[in-house]
Amino acid sequence: MGQTEPVELVTIEDIEQAAARIRAFVLRTPLLPAPWAGDDERPLWIKPENLQSIGAFKVRGAFNAIGRLDESVRTRGVVAYSSGNHAQAVAYAAAVYAIPAHIVMPEETPAVKVAATRGHGARVVLCGAGQRERVAAEVVEETGGVLIPPFDHPDIIAGQGTIGLEIAEDLPTVDTVLVPVSGGGLASGIGTAVKALCPSARVIGVEPELAADTAQAFRVGHRVDWSIEDRNRTIADGLRSQPSELTFTHLQNVLDEVVTVTEDQIRSAVAELVFRAHLVAEPSGAVALAAYRAMDFPPGRTVVIVSGGNVEPALLREILAG
Amino acid sequence: MGQTEPVELVTIEDIEQAAARIRAFVLRTPLLPAPWAGDDERPLWIKPENLQSIGAFKVRGAFNAIGRLDESVRTRGVVAYSSGNHAQAVAYAAAVYAIPAHIVMPEETPAVKVAATRGHGARVVLCGAGQRERVAAEVVEETGGVLIPPFDHPDIIAGQGTIGLEIAEDLPTVDTVLVPVSGGGLASGIGTAVKALCPSARVIGVEPELAADTAQAFRVGHRVDWSIEDRNRTIADGLRSQPSELTFTHLQNVLDEVVTVTEDQIRSAVAELVFRAHLVAEPSGAVALAAYRAMDFPPGRTVVIVSGGNVEPALLREILAG
Numbered sequence: 001m002g003q004t005e006p007v008e009l010v011t012i013e014d015i016e017q018a019a020a021r022i023r024a025f026v027l028r029t030p031l032l033p034a035p036w037a038g039d040d041e042r043p044l045w046i047k048p049e050n051l052q053s054i055g056a057f058k059v060r061g062a063f064n065a066i067g068r069l070d071e072s073v074r075t076r077g078v079v080a081y082s083s084g085n086h087a088q089a090v091a092y093a094a095a096v097y098a099i100p101a102h103i104v105m106p107e108e109t110p111a112v113k114v115a116a117t118r119g120h121g122a123r124v125v126l127c128g129a130g131q132r133e134r135v136a137a138e139v140v141e142e143t144g145g146v147l148i149p150p151f152d153h154p155d156i157i158a159g160q161g162t163i164g165l166e167i168a169e170d171l172p173t174v175d176t177v178l179v180p181v182s183g184g185g186l187a188s189g190i191g192t193a194v195k196a197l198c199p200s201a202r203v204i205g206v207e208p209e210l211a212a213d214t215a216q217a218f219r220v221g222h223r224v225d226w227s228i229e230d231r232n233r234t235i236a237d238g239l240r241s242q243p244s245e246l247t248f249t250h251l252q253n254v255l256d257e258v259v260t261v262t263e264d265q266i267r268s269a270v271a272e273l274v275f276r277a278h279l280v281a282e283p284s285g286a287v288a289l290a291a292y293r294a295m296d297f298p299p300g301r302t303v304v305i306v307s308g309g310n311v312e313p314a315l316l317r318e319i320l321a322g
Numbered sequence: 323m324g325q326t327e328p329v330e331l332v333t334i335e336d337i338e339q340a341a342a343r344i345r346a347f348v349l350r351t352p353l354l355p356a357p358w359a360g361d362d363e364r365p366l367w368i369k370p371e372n373l374q375s376i377g378a379f380k381v382r383g384a385f386n387a388i389g390r391l392d393e394s395v396r397t398r399g400v401v402a403y404s405s406g407n408h409a410q411a412v413a414y415a416a417a418v419y420a421i422p423a424h425i426v427m428p429e430e431t432p433a434v435k436v437a438a439t440r441g442h443g444a445r446v447v448l449c450g451a452g453q454r455e456r457v458a459a460e461v462v463e464e465t466g467g468v469l470i471p472p473f474d475h476p477d478i479i480a481g482q483g484t485i486g487l488e489i490a491e492d493l494p495t496v497d498t499v500l501v502p503v504s505g506g507g508l509a510s511g512i513g514t515a516v517k518a519l520c521p522s523a524r525v526i527g528v529e530p531e532l533a534a535d536t537a538q539a540f541r542v543g544h545r546v547d548w549s550i551e552d553r554n555r556t557i558a559d560g561l562r563s564q565p566s567e568l569t570f571t572h573l574q575n576v577l578d579e580v581v582t583v584t585e586d587q588i589r590s591a592v593a594e595l596v597f598r599a600h601l602v603a604e605p606s607g608a609v610a611l612a613a614y615r616a617m618d619f620p621p622g623r624t625v626v627i628v629s630g631g632n633v634e635p636a637l638l639r640e641i642l643a644g
Contacts, residue, residue, distance in 0.1 A: 027355070034375065038441075321639060
């Protein structure tokens with residue numbers, strides 16, 4: 001009878017060590033009070049990870065994973081596959097460490113993102129649709145570099161968890177944290193930190209209803225697979241991944257529930273962040289505020305994670321045009 | 323022979339006391355590294371005052387001025403005249419102190435700004451064009467409230483100066499600080515703090531070339547008066563005031579020079595802040611980045627102040643449409 005290995009959970013100590021490791025490289029984002037939200041029952045704070053210099057939280061995990069490598073291994077370089085913020089994060093962290101980075105990107109990646117990744121000095125390897133994991137494995141083989149996965153690794157989870165550490169430091173009386181869920185690295189890390197330091201706080205995952213595999217998984221008690229065609233329907237292009245066994249186990253352990261938001265709610269949240277918070281969020285970065293506005297959770301001091309700001313100019317124009 | 327009283331300059335001790343006074347009420351903004359600027363000779367940091375909960379630095383001066391009042395005086399309330407960020411700042415600070423606020427606004431003020439001011443619980447007194455100082459004096463007479471001027475007061479200068487204190491704390495090796503100039507309270511305060519703590523740093527004022535009275539004043543050595551019709555031509559509606567004797571004396575003391583930027587440069591800087599820094603700035607808040615891009619100053623570690631983010635939605639749409 002096949003038995004799976006028990007998953008070893010990331011601990012608060014792992015996250016505290018990650019915080020010390022990445023401190024010199026990553027912005028310690030402020031927690032922004034948002035009295036303009038106008039909801040006395042749910043006073044709001046924003047954690048603006050879009051202000052990281054590459055525009056997303058992904059630098060935290062990337063710096064922790066690369067910083068953890070033995071120097072003799074690290075100098076061989078790193079490999080990642082991503083068309084999004086993880087590509088930029090690994091390329092940027094590798095540049096800071098002055099090591100080679102090889103980033104595998106699908107051929108259909110927008111030219112501006114390929115150029116941004118190359119701009120950090122990374123080598124970009126273009127590949128056909130659905131080929132990126134295989135091509136990345138080949139690049140690892142050829143170069144001897146270390147694969148830095150986007151979410152399925154304890155060092156990535158611990159790095160993203162430093163956001164939760166900072167929330168607990170800045171607002172120890174927090175009642176609710178709303179966090180986007182895709183591959184689950186961000187929510188696993190934040191949930192682990194918040195539950196350890198503020199045990200009475202709720203941590204709620206947020207998904208687009210068009211990519212709500214984890215919300216469904218929570219209802220049925222095990223991971224479910226949505227087709228990539230289905231997940232690709234959402235405007236929130238950073239939330240089209242699904243948890244791994246490692247992250248799903250964490251999510252079951254630390255999330256109180258997973259809620260969903262509509263595409264219209266996401267668009268409205270992007271516009272609200274622009275005009276009220278003066279922050280530019282990508283759609284994936286705005287889902288937590290969208291859930292806050294849906295108000296489907298108990299009152300109390302509420303924090304929303306704005307996870308990233310790398311929105312396509314044409315899409316932002318369209319959203320702001322209403 | 324008429325002699326003017328010598329102006330007493332705000333000191334670094336005044337600014338340090340202001341910092342302690344406002345700490346509980348005002349966001350301690352981070353200094354954001356901006357490697358995306360891509361200029362190795364002038365590495366860039368952004369001081370994002372648009373992240374204050376009312377969207378602008380003006381809360382610093384307002385909280386310092388109101389916090390300095392004797393409690394028996396403060397409870398009578400405060401009076402301000404402004405159609406812009408100072409109105410919101412005084413209304414917000416008065417609400418936090420739970421005292422009455424009477425804000426005199428011109429009849430042509432956009433309804434959204436009147437509503438926002440009332441939203442903080444302030445009483446709005448509308449007045450005819452050019453009447454606001456006279457009407458404010460009447461309101462002071464009627465209510466016994468204290469007038470909180472937008473820039474022409476040492477407590478306002480000291481409050482805005484806390485921004486310079488934070489820059490010196492976060493980047494003691496700063497070489498150049500670029501700061502918008504209008505009435506001059508912000509530049510006076512920041513310049514005083516930076517020159518005291520980082521004496522070798524340059525502090526450069528920035529004006530729209532369509533409202534460049536201070537740039538001209540620096541050339542001729544005394545204040546000059548531009549007509550309000552001329553100053554109203556710039557899109558940067560927060561930069562249409564002129565220094566008072568008090569602020570101009572400070573500016574002469576602490577600014578190395580005053581440079582100007584064109585309307586097109588201002589618009590480009592607003593768009594760059596949106597897409598690269600993920601920050602929404604109003605045109606007045608983007609002039610320092612515009613001056614950075616014009617590169618008319620020596621190399622070195624450079625900080626630009628993004629002073630505010632309260633841009634009209636229609637104007638932001640127009641700017642982003644290019």
